[in-house]
Amino acid sequence: MIERVDGGYAATYLIHGKNGWVVVDPGTRLAADLTATRIGKAPVSLIFATHFHIDHIGGIERLLAYYPDAVVMFSAGAMPYASKRKRIPVPRFRRWIVGLIPIIPRLSHPLRNLYQGVISAKTGMPFFVFRKASKVGYPFQCRLQEGQDIHGLEGWRIIETPGHTPDSICIYHQDSRSLISGDTILNISGCGELNRFCCSWTDIEKSFRKLSALPVENLYPGHGASLCGIQDVLARVQIRP
Numbered sequence: 001m002i003e004r005v006d007g008g009y010a011a012t013y014l015i016h017g018k019n020g021w022v023v024v025d026p027g028t029r030l031a032a033d034l035t036a037t038r039i040g041k042a043p044v045s046l047i048f049a050t051h052f053h054i055d056h057i058g059g060i061e062r063l064l065a066y067y068p069d070a071v072v073m074f075s076a077g078a079m080p081y082a083s084k085r086k087r088i089p090v091p092r093f094r095r096w097i098v099g100l101i102p103i104i105p106r107l108s109h110p111l112r113n114l115y116q117g118v119i120s121a122k123t124g125m126p127f128f129v130f131r132k133a134s135k136v137g138y139p140f141q142c143r144l145q146e147g148q149d150i151h152g153l154e155g156w157r158i159i160e161t162p163g164h165t166p167d168s169i170c171i172y173h174q175d176s177r178s179l180i181s182g183d184t185i186l187n188i189s190g191c192g193e194l195n196r197f198c199c200s201w202t203d204i205e206k207s208f209r210k211l212s213a214l215p216v217e218n219l220y221p222g223h224g225a226s227l228c229g230i231q232d233v234l235a236r237v238q239i240r241p
């Protein structure tokens with residue numbers, strides 16, 4: 001039901017919807033190429049992101065070259081960044097030290113990922129210097145919000161999960177007990193962990209409590225291996241401020 005494409009920094013998930021494929025977190029340019037190889041000539045109806053960060057959205061322009069009819073959607077919370085009304089928020093210094101630097105070497109292909117980030121569209125860069133340079137060079141909508149259906153994806157619902165960024169969302173499929181968690185929950189540890197690289201620890205903890213109320217057996221994180229067929233998989237997730 002869910003296919004996964006690796007190779008573009010963040011994991012890309014493909015779900016077959018009513019009107020064609022839905023691409024969640026297209027990743028970087030390489031992921032766009034790999035996604036197009038996987039999907040081939042079948043239609044892509046929707047491309048959307050769990051949040052407005054380059055490793056999740058840098059390949060959208062490239063993917064649109066393959067599927068020009070696809071609609072691009074971000075969460076409602078991403079509107080200020082996508083429209084350049086606001087600069088992308090940056091986690092505090094400590095969060096880079098405890099949350100990001102330790103995991104970079106543990107992600108697969110760190111050098112290739114870095115190169116892919118450099119050659120992808122400079123959109124959604126959470127760095128002090130570059131975050132002003134966000135430019136979205138394609139039509140998009142910022143309409144994904146809690147309580148709203150995802151067009152063409154029946155049975156999936158949006159859960160707003162601020163914390164990693166204010167605009168972060170997860171999507172949940174009740175029948176299969178599946179959660180695509182974006183960068184709210186990662187899996188570098190092997191059992192999943194709440195992302196310490198976040199703009200607000202208070203918010204991400206609160207978001208996790210909200211997710212924990214759902215029965216989840218299949219966890220599809222933004223980085224790290226998927227955890228599938230594990231009853232109450234969120235109960236194992238590590239939480240370390």
Ligand SMILES: [Zn+2]
Pocket residue numbers: 051053164183
């Ligand atoms: Zn992110």
